[in-house]
Amino acid sequence: METGILTRIGYALVSLFVITNYGLLLIGSMARISAKVQGRVGQPVWQPYIDIVKSTAKRNSIGHGIMFYLGPVFRLAGGVGTYMFIPAVYGSVLFRNFSDSGDLLLVMYFIFFGQLGMALGASEGGHPYSAIGVSRGLSQMTAFEVPFALSVIAVAIQYRTLDITAIVAAQQGGFWNWTVATNPLAVVAALIAFLGMSMHNPFSIVIAPQEIPIGPPTEYQSNLLGMLQTNRAIFNGAKLVLYMNLYFGGATDIVTMVVKTFLIYFINVFVGQAFPRFRVDQSIRFFLGVPTLIGIASVIIAAI
């Protein structure tokens, strides 16, 4: 199944195009659903497109230095790269991306690429709220990484591989082969970690969306903000696809993928609408408590 390099790049661009649009629509629709829950009309589903176009079309772009400009580049490259290292649709040549670069460990670590670069860019902006946001985000990240890692270890033990395609392959043949059925504890741990990863309530203190503008993007505007917004869609999509692959049997076609990832993302929104927000120290202790114990239990179950 060797494909020419140009063809592969072409396929990858198509795949990227699909995930970008899907991600944007997902964000738009979730925002609308949230609004409905809160009794508001809410924004149109295509609002994310409008935001990006508006940002990109700004006449001026304020800069604080080279790293400030490179921050969004790192961020977007991180999102796109993460997606590129995940096979999005099982068995599809089109959506295979460049998943032959490395296994699950590569994906888990490439997630940090964009975060780190963005944090540095934001730092050069010189705004204290950016640094505070990064401080909070990193602190929280170390904590939710633990249940997530435990859950990944459980998956690796269960399927004896870290190759994402092989993990999906092992889950084929019906719901009862999915990880969520064979090792539900691992999935519970991972999903709780996912709440933190997505920075929705109750773990939204990092960007504190309701209050004064805070968090890493504080100083960003214009095209630079547009890139961050684009990345949000792609990066979300990539993470959702990863979760689907690891825990929910993957997808053999694009429709299945859309349905499954939509439902996974919906868990976020569901929890986010129902819970208030943690302080950072509270969320750290939370992640290292029950979710970690669940993760350890899932590893033990997988190991014996």
Added chain:
Amino acid sequence: MVNPLWLFALSLGAAFLLPLVDRLGRRIALVLVHGVTAAWLAAGLSWLAVLLSGGEAAEFGTAGFRAPLAIVLRVGLAEAAGVTAIALTGLLAAFSLTRSLREAPLGGAMALLMALMGLSGIVLTRDLFNLFVFLEISAIGTYGLLGFDDRKPALRSAFKYMIAGGLASSLYLIGVIYVYRLADTLNLDIAAAGTALSGPAGTAAVFFLLAALLVELKPFPANGWAVDAYETAHPGISAILSGASATALLLALWKILPLLGPAHLSLVAGSGLATFAAGNLVGARQDRPLRMLGYSSVAQVGLVAAVAALARLGGLGDGGADFAAAVAGGLLLNHLLAKTGLFLLAGAVEDDDARGRLAPLSLAAAGVLSAALVGLPPFPGFWAKWRLVRALADSGLWWILAIVLGGSLLEAFYVFRWLGLRAKGEAGEAPVRLGIRSAGPVLAALLLAAAGALAGIRGPVPDLLLWAPWAAAAILFLLDGTPGWLKGLLSVAAAAAFGAAAWDRLDGFRQFFAVMLLGGGALFSIAALRKGGPRRGLHPLLAAATLALGAILVARTPLEFFFAWETMTAASWLLVLRGRGGEKPALSYIVFGLGGAFLLMAGLAAGGWDGGIAAAGWPGLLVLVGLLVKAGALGVHVWLPGSYAESDDESSGFLSSALSKAPIFALFALALSLGAALPGGPWTSRALGWLGLATALGGALYAVYQEDIKRTLAYSSLGQIGYILLAFAAMDQAGWTTSLYLALNHFLYKSMLFLAVAGVIQRTGTRNMYEMGGLIKKMPVSFLSVLMAIIALSGVPPLSGFGGKWLLYSTLIGKGWYLETAVAFFASAVAFLYLYRLIHSIFLGQPKPSQANVREAPVALVLPQLVLMAVLMAVSVFPRLMLDPILALVGDRFPAAFVFEGTRLRSALGYWDGTLTMIVTGGVFALCLVWMLANLHNPQSVKQFNIVFAAERPLRPETTHYAWRFFEPYRKALGFLTRERAERFWDAFGTGAASVGGALRRLYTGNGQTYALHVVLYVAVLYLLLGVL
């Protein structure tokens, strides 16, 4: 050979003539005194020359008769050495006493002549009564000396000395009477040959002789009178008491050893060891230098006596007198020279009441003398101690071994504490110049160095490559006044030459580590050129430490290895001490360094040698624990952060990137010598794995809360060493590959970080990160270097650090160490915190107005960073550059877990293609960059503070740069994990030892009556013990 009777006649004659000569002038009288002492020295040396070139020992009868009709003086090797030592000490002391002797009444000079003659007589005579006579002569001479220059406290202690001496003399005389009654002779050899002294009465008779000599040797607790004298007398007198008098009395003890039965010998050994332990415990509590040296003296003398007795008693070593002579003699020689020098030096400083640091030459002498006293290589004490430890281990006398090493460690603590104080001095005080008074100490130091080097090269370490560190240090110290660049280049050349000379002798593993150890040394020698001027001391020490690391690789026997190891410890300790605030950290560095080294020593001595550090079972475990102390494993890491933080910036880098790999190398060597396994088997591996993990997590967590940039990096190093240990503990192909990969990678990025940080500190003048900010525009290369380094450290793809993470997790999951994997994930995530903080607080955020004129770091720092960046990039794009050699090194010892297919590395669980990852990342990044540039409309740079700050215009960077207590919420959540338990434990341990010392010290009331009671009780207890034994 010169008949010693002439010398006695000379001394007596001179003493009688002195009042007459004094009429011609005191100066001439003193010349006479010096001349007579020099004559003794010349005689001693001439005897030594004859005896060492194969001559026979000679006996000289008096009045033309032989024993038993006359007193016989014997000149053997021991006697010749003893007389030489006494005369040498006497001469050095006499020079230091010159002024006092000139000003005080003439009695002082006469007492000096008599004391020295008496001491020599003790050494030479073979007659028990004559021995008594000489004991009395020397004692009376000593009393006179103690009081001659009108020091009031010395007069008081002279009186106490007299009480104790009188008691000892009485005991001795009783012993002599009984011996004569039983054996019908006073000649030692005849008495020893007969059986008359073997019954109960004979035992008692000999006991009195022995008790008297033991009391004279100042045993614990009956030694308060001696310590008081050491403290209060003129330093020259203390030197005579500690050096010459101890030598004579030990030789007297040596002489009567043939008369002693096993019970007597046990008493000597027990009393000696108790004195050694107690003396050092009390010494550790003492902060007055002369009294401290006094405690050290009694301790050392106790040890020598114990060794002599043990050798005879237990057949220690090869069971012969040779062993006892070599070890006890080596220790004695070491003690004699070191203590003489130190008393003279410390005394001169005390006399001046000086508080500044010592001038270079005196300081060097003080360093050599202290190092020798503690038993560091290459001084005689080192060789003696090694043989002693080896013999004790062979004989299974573990508790004695523990006492010897524990006591030595305590001694190291207080001696080096004093040295640190003298090396740094109090702030604002002028350097202390001793002038001609430093001649004695310097001479003693030179003699020690020469004796040690001779003993080593002609003895157990003939390989000159192992002496290269000392040679390099010596040469560069001689050139210390020359410009830094010359010494730096010489250091690099030395490292290169060493590498070239040693390369063919090294196997693959050693070559791999040689790149890091020697290369690292050379790298930081270049970095040391960042500042102009000679930078005294830095280059010699750096070169010595570098070559010592090389020597560790070259070593072939356990002793060679230990020699190189201690050389490395000593050189690096001095590097730490050289740092601005290095006094305290250096002390904990050397105490833990030596603690680890002593464990290593015990393990090496107990295990065999098989071309590697072959030590199975618990000797191997001792070696392992010793290495872990040096590696800074959590719990015994407390020495590390301070040392890294307070040493010079290039030294910190050297310690962290290069030297920290020495224990890692030794661990591999240990495992290899056991057939790629650890002593103790799988349980050890598991425990070591968890220890490594705890170190990794602990290091990362501690690093998060540091404000000091170098402390951050120090804890970071701790953490990274933890991962290396963890992977090593897996004991399979995957683990070892990972461990070596991590080690090399750590070398690369930690070098970059330390080099960059050195530049930042040099330019900003602070180590506190919150006092910096926004330096990216001023120091772009340093920023890039730090950026690449932190990406590599954190393991973010596409740089080589991710390879390390991938290898590590693949190893751990493959091994079935699942919980370890999770904790490693957590620790790695925590590393992001301090790495981000580091780069943000220094290079990003708001710049400080005071740092507006900061420039890029000097070329000497930037250039190595550029090279390292290129290397890092190359191994990131082509991971096989690093992994192929490592996989080849690990070889087929284990089943293969990692295999390359083209550019893709496969594990049992997954795969990683570093090259493809780099291409994809590069492509995606380029795409995003083009997108950003294409849509960038009218970009405008704005001034500082032009930010969307809510309803306020920030004015000061101090309030806008978010940097201080950066992760406070994290501390709130997880601060309980980092409460410095290890620090508190070791503090408590130190306090405990100090309390014991303090309690023992209360025995020393300063009251002569109490001291007399101590002596009487001591003898009574000995007598009772003799009955039990």
